[in-house]
Amino acid sequence: MRPRKEGAGTVAGPGFIVGRRSEIELLDRFLLGEATVLNLFGPGGIGKTVVTCMWQEHARQQGVIVASRDVAGGVSPDVLLQDLRDQFAGYEGADADAAFAEFDRRLREHLILSQVLQASGGAGSFFTALGQVKDPSGLAAALGSLGSAVSDQVARRLSNRAAFERYWRGADRILADAFCAGLAGLMGRSAGVLVLLDTYEDAGGLDDWVCRTLVPALPPTGRICLSGRNELARMSFDWADLDDQVIRHPLGELEPGEARSYLAHYGLRDPQGVQRVLEVTGGYPLLLMLARQLARSCRGWDSVTGLELRDRDEIAGQLLERILREEPVRQLRDLLELGPVAPWLDPGVVSAVLECDAGEGRRLYDLLARHSFAERHPRGLRIHDKIRDLLLDRLRFTDPERYADVTARLDAYFARREQQAQEESGGAV
Amino acid sequence: MGPSEEVVYLLARLGLHVADDPLAVIREWGEHFARARQQGEYETCRYLLHAAKGWPLPDHSRALVLYSEGWLLDRLGYPGEAIKVYQRSSRLFDAAGLPQLRSVLLGQIGSLYQDQRDYDAAGSAYAEALDAATAGGDEHQRARVLHNIGTLALARGAPGDAEAPLQEAADVFGRCGDTYNAAAAKLALGYVRESLGRPAEAQRLFLAALQDFQEAGDQHGAANAIASLGVLELAHGDDANAAQLLEQALAVLTTLEDHPAVARTMSNLAIVEARRGRAQEAIGHWTRCRDLYLEIGDSESADDISRRLEEFQSRAGG
Numbered sequence: 001m002r003p004r005k006e007g008a009g010t011v012a013g014p015g016f017i018v019g020r021r022s023e024i025e026l027l028d029r030f031l032l033g034e035a036t037v038l039n040l041f042g043p044g045g046i047g048k049t050v051v052t053c054m055w056q057e058h059a060r061q062q063g064v065i066v067a068s069r070d071v072a073g074g075v076s077p078d079v080l081l082q083d084l085r086d087q088f089a090g091y092e093g094a095d096a097d098a099a100f101a102e103f104d105r106r107l108r109e110h111l112i113l114s115q116v117l118q119a120s121g122g123a124g125s126f127f128t129a130l131g132q133v134k135d136p137s138g139l140a141a142a143l144g145s146l147g148s149a150v151s152d153q154v155a156r157r158l159s160n161r162a163a164f165e166r167y168w169r170g171a172d173r174i175l176a177d178a179f180c181a182g183l184a185g186l187m188g189r190s191a192g193v194l195v196l197l198d199t200y201e202d203a204g205g206l207d208d209w210v211c212r213t214l215v216p217a218l219p220p221t222g223r224i225c226l227s228g229r230n231e232l233a234r235m236s237f238d239w240a241d242l243d244d245q246v247i248r249h250p251l252g253e254l255e256p257g258e259a260r261s262y263l264a265h266y267g268l269r270d271p272q273g274v275q276r277v278l279e280v281t282g283g284y285p286l287l288l289m290l291a292r293q294l295a296r297s298c299r300g301w302d303s304v305t306g307l308e309l310r311d312r313d314e315i316a317g318q319l320l321e322r323i324l325r326e327e328p329v330r331q332l333r334d335l336l337e338l339g340p341v342a343p344w345l346d347p348g349v350v351s352a353v354l355e356c357d358a359g360e361g362r363r364l365y366d367l368l369a370r371h372s373f374a375e376r377h378p379r380g381l382r383i384h385d386k387i388r389d390l391l392l393d394r395l396r397f398t399d400p401e402r403y404a405d406v407t408a409r410l411d412a413y414f415a416r417r418e419q420q421a422q423e424e425s426g427g428a429v
Numbered sequence: 430m431g432p433s434e435e436v437v438y439l440l441a442r443l444g445l446h447v448a449d450d451p452l453a454v455i456r457e458w459g460e461h462f463a464r465a466r467q468q469g470e471y472e473t474c475r476y477l478l479h480a481a482k483g484w485p486l487p488d489h490s491r492a493l494v495l496y497s498e499g500w501l502l503d504r505l506g507y508p509g510e511a512i513k514v515y516q517r518s519s520r521l522f523d524a525a526g527l528p529q530l531r532s533v534l535l536g537q538i539g540s541l542y543q544d545q546r547d548y549d550a551a552g553s554a555y556a557e558a559l560d561a562a563t564a565g566g567d568e569h570q571r572a573r574v575l576h577n578i579g580t581l582a583l584a585r586g587a588p589g590d591a592e593a594p595l596q597e598a599a600d601v602f603g604r605c606g607d608t609y610n611a612a613a614a615k616l617a618l619g620y621v622r623e624s625l626g627r628p629a630e631a632q633r634l635f636l637a638a639l640q641d642f643q644e645a646g647d648q649h650g651a652a653n654a655i656a657s658l659g660v661l662e663l664a665h666g667d668d669a670n671a672a673q674l675l676e677q678a679l680a681v682l683t684t685l686e687d688h689p690a691v692a693r694t695m696s697n698l699a700i701v702e703a704r705r706g707r708a709q710e711a712i713g714h715w716t717r718c719r720d721l722y723l724e725i726g727d728s729e730s731a732d733d734i735s736r737r738l739e740e741f742q743s744r745a746g747g
Binding site: 074127129130131132156157159160161162163165166167169170204205207208234235236237238241341342343344379407410411414415417418421422424425 | 431433434435437438439441442444445446471475476478479482483486491505506507517676679680683684686688691692695713716717720721723724725
């Protein structure tokens, strides 16, 4: 079976790749083993996407049918399943149309129901208080225009609010079951099926569905890899129930050769300099990244010396301390120290954290957006998870009063926004 | 569609305090969850659940979150999943050293078995729940289980066996000032009196239950009480009044997505409309009722409604 051509929805390959042989071996064991889920996790920038791409390619070479998706920004179950199913269609020799016939029918029904409902402005405007269709002749015309695609079942669901709501609540499950039945049909002709989801820390509500619906429905040799910043158990305690089905793999240290390649990529090639930095960082990705940031702040790798080499978190703490000290913009330094208390940062949150006016909040937010510790968040920016944890611990234990002050200011700010939103919507949660 | 802005800020605010004071956070979270569920805002309930599951909570707080989820799954018509979630919740309460909550969860699990018409499993769960409540000396919880035992007897067609436990439950709830559960017990006692051919007593109890539910701000309970009054009027032959009450209940039950109750109410409305000679309306209600039973997987009830529909159509045609 030949691999499909690369599609738009797949995980994009990165430009810079180092090593990771042990992860390939891990994938081989996973594909042959009993576990259903492989959870790759680690802080941002340490190469999870690289490994995910390598897994994708390696699995294809082993004759496994593969589909992948970056879930950054969030995606709904129906959109995800449609995308994955489209990727399977590209495999030569796999009769995806036959395997997914039922799924395709279910998805078509689902899309028609969504379309009709969206066009009418939602269930509230489509049905009367007693659950009947407000405009039966309009509905008949709309369904007529869709022709034979509309099954009796779709028409029945649309004629009755209760039946419709009932379907709507369970649609994600119906689609997942049909999709997994399709996977089972595909697998008869291959060495297995593998789905890879990257940037899984952004999965949001999708995670509930993956954990509770998709994974339990997977056929026996169906496998799923979830790559993200957080270990699954930190995303939801529901994952604890599937513990025996999950292989947890923190993306660990780079081999010495791989770490050297990393430093060379960022401009450090002098063997003595490399040795000096590696004494501090080892192959630990977070420390390598912090060392790189410190070198950038101080305009040189010589600054990465003179640290007390105890455990990694302490080394990371010392590197962070120096980075903050070297930060040329005083208020950005304050923001890096205090901002981790907030779940996300936008200009309003920045103003609340630093007690500054809106203009200054905006200016600092824009500055932070260019900092390597910041990354995008659906509502603005956030500080990289692991760095955020370290900075937060540092603040809580070294300056508890300041930590309490920032927490109180943010509490008041969020309460005010909550109140405003409530007044605008005219109700209460 | 994502969560509303107020839910986003609420969760951001609660998240600030989870590490320092998880108990206070989960208490406030629970208040918001209860309010959202009372108002039928189930999507909000889902967002609240999703957020809480990502917080670093101790076992007893996780157990409470799961208890809330079990309730949501039950309301949305997934009894099998709800039972599993309640069982997980029960294990966590045990692990947290709070076995007294075991009786509450067994009561909920029994009521789900009862909804699925697995009366033997429901009876066993209630018996275990009653033992646990009695052993713990918790009179209020014992009354809740007695209420469950009474409704099971009703479901089994033995109203005579239901009366004593329901009356005892209603008395205890009244003494404790638990308006909501007192209303639920009065409603169930009303069904008992109706089944025993004492409609005037039934009506008095339904009206009292309605007043209590309205006082407690519970739309779902109030709608059930109104539907019960409608059924009583139907039995009396006051079709106009019955139709008005049943339509009022149906509107609320539809919004709250209590699908089995919606189907029952539609079926009763169909009977009223048929008697009033409004054939098209009756056929419409029965058809929607049958479709809903099919959607919720209750084929036995769907077949029953189909038979009624066919009989009515052949009579109307003849």
